[in-house]
Amino acid sequence: MFKTALVTGGNGNLGRLVAQNLEAMGTRVVSFDLPGSEGPHCDPRHAVVLGDMRDQSLLEDTLATHKPDVVIHLASMLSGSSEANPELAWDVNASSSIRLMRHCLDRNIGPFFFASTAATYGPDLASPVALNTPQWPENIYGATKVAVERMGVYLKLKQGFDFRCLRFPMVLSPSAPAGAMTAYPSHAIAAAARGDTFVMPVAPDTGMSTLYLNDVTRSIVEICSAERAALTQHAYNLHSFMFTAQDLVEAIQSRFPGFSCTFTSGSPTDDLILRWPDVFDDSAARADWGWAPHYDFDATIEALVQFANAQR
Ligand SMILES: NC(=O)c1ccc[n+]([C@@H]2O[C@H](COP(=O)([O-])OP(=O)(O)OC[C@H]3O[C@@H](n4cnc5c(N)ncnc54)[C@H](O)[C@@H]3O)[C@@H](O)[C@H]2O)c1
Structure with missing residues (x-):
């Protein structure tokens, strides 16, 4: 299992539970999140770094100080706030995420998990939506997530970055x-x-x-723990x-x-x-790393x- 995990957005809805799941397995968790987002973290070894994803020197310092062997990148503006401020959404969700991936690659840190979304596909698709359906989102939130997926896959193919990605439906x-x-x-x-x-x-x-929260957080730990060679896809759809x-x-x-x-x-x-x-085809996740909703x-x-x- 992992020694130290950096969870960006670690004080958020998914982040807190992912941290608990990892800590139950003996992993030390470092949460990175905005000032003011602090919440209860029960494990005494838990570290919290408060800052903005756009503060790349703080992120670099965090990687250097805590030396995580896995990064779970959940920090993001969500769909409503992204639409209200598209430029900021691009900066936080796309540019900052891409810079973080580059820092991790430079330090040989991986796996790197990225929380993508079914919203990357755009509207009005027939169900079940196949994994390789073209991604043409109409909202800026989906567009920023597609951008990170593309750069993650690029860094994986060109430089061996251990990029892992799930596209969640409604949680x-x-x-x-x-x-x-x-x-x-x-x-x-x-x-x-x-x-x-x-x-x-x-x-x-x-x-x-739809998925229930506990299945989402479990899926993140499971895909990060999967054998890299078993992952035949760059990203996976999930559905319950x-x-x-x-x-x-x-x-x-x-x-x-x-x-x-x-x-x-x-x-x-x-x-x-x-x-x-209504339905996303999650058969690749089931076949490759044993995904099944509980x-x-x-x-x-x-x-x-x-x-x-x-x-x-
Ligand atoms: N909940 C869903 O329905 C859903 C569906 C698909 C994908 N996702 C993705 O899962 C991830 C986690 O979502 P969540 O439901 O926990 O949302 P959340 O809003 O509870 O958590 C996101 C966290 O990111 C932090 N954050 C936002 N901007 C930041 C910045 N500039 N710097 C540092 N931290 C920042 C927030 O403070 C928050 O704690 C996100 O990437 C989201 O896009 C969620």
Whole structure:
């Protein structure tokens, strides 16, 4: 297993759990994240470096000081904030990531994991979306992720960089950021647990390919731990299940019978999710490194309900 892992975005939603998973395996974790993002990290060996991905000298110092043998690069502006400031998104998500990869290559550090997204594919594709489907995203978030994928693959082919990449679909998480467009399922469950009504930002039939947070964080550790020779692809799609807003309401009502909500057709969130694929072909991940989701729709709802009940 790894001795020391650098997790950029280590105070984020995925980063905290990835750090816990690695620490449970005996790896020392160094989190790199923005000042103000600090959160609880339980392992006494955990180190936190606060800074901006654009501060390349701090990143170089961090690599030199902590000498990680794996880098898990999760720091990113997400889709909403990227669209609000495309130039900054390019700087943080694309340029800074590419510079970090070059620093890692110079120091012979690898594996280097990059968190990409199903949003790299662009809208209106038929399901299941094959791994080699051309990536033509319409939003800047997806475009920055494609840029890093391309440079990662280039450095891998030309200079032997150990670049590993997963494209995640919608990730359901108990502690989803309030502003995330795809956070409405967790927020609906939290509302139901409080006895509140809820306005779904989507129409009843709207849904897309989804994974539960714990499967996502486990997949990151698994692909980093896989034998390099077993990875026949530069990047992998993952998928667990698709559910509609109506499926969600029925699942909530079976646990909170008094729950009621309204739906919203044609909102930006509805448009986004409606146009994203229902299924991504993840057969290469299954074949190469044994990927298999542990959480189906029911298990995911159960986990979210348990979390929401514990918060009451
Ligand atoms: N959650 C999803 O649905 C999803 C889906 C596909 C891909 N991803 C990718 O997974 C990764 C982690 O996502 P998440 O859900 O944990 O998001 P998150 O917002 O919780 O975590 C991202 C972290 O990056 C940090 N960050 C942002 N800008 C930074 C900067 N300039 N310098 C340093 N740190 C910075 C933030 O402070 C945050 O802690 C991201 O790369 C994201 O694009 C997430």
